[in-house]
Amino acid sequence: MAVVLGIDPGSRITGYGIVKIVGGKLEYLGSGCIRTHGDVQAVKLGQIYDGVTEIIREFSPDYFAIEEVFLAKNPMSTIKLGQARGVAQVAAVKQGIEVFEYSARQIKQAVVGYGNAQKFQVQAMVMHLLSLAKSPQADAADALACAICHAYTISSLIGLSIGGLSQKTKGTARGRLY
Secondary structure: OEEEEEEEOOOOEEEEEEEEEEOOEEEEEEEEEEEOOOOOHHHHHHHHHHHHHHHHHHHOOOEEEEEOOOOOOOHHHHHHHHHHHHHHHHHHHHOOOOEEEEOHHHHHHHHHOOOOOOHHHHHHHHHHHHOOOOOOOHHHHHHHHHHHHHHHHHHHHOOOOOOOOOHHHOEOOOOOEO
């Protein structure tokens, strides 16, 4: 059994999703969003740090997976995203959890089977893989996808098949699929 916390970082909305691997199956434990408020970036970063720390204390994850930074059209947006990622990672490290990073393409490939999948496709597969009755909010769905990606990766490393995935389609150590 292993618990994975996935994070989709953002300076205004940081999504989180928690899954558990039990006997070759994924179980949904929770998801949601940390919403920051105010105009001061340092205050928002503190809110993200506190929120991630609270989630870690509540769910005691074994693994922490986070989406890598991507280059936004606006350089300031990229910087703010990097800062949000940084404080989320620090929250994990301060709680003694190793951090694993995946690109958006790796996450989409692991969850949908196609690295250029659209957001609605990721949401649909997250719902299917976790047997959810309704789709989580977009940022939470992305965080769950990140957690699922890492779950597939660690399962392939220990030779466990999740949900009947064949050896050919399980993730590798870097989160990529064959």
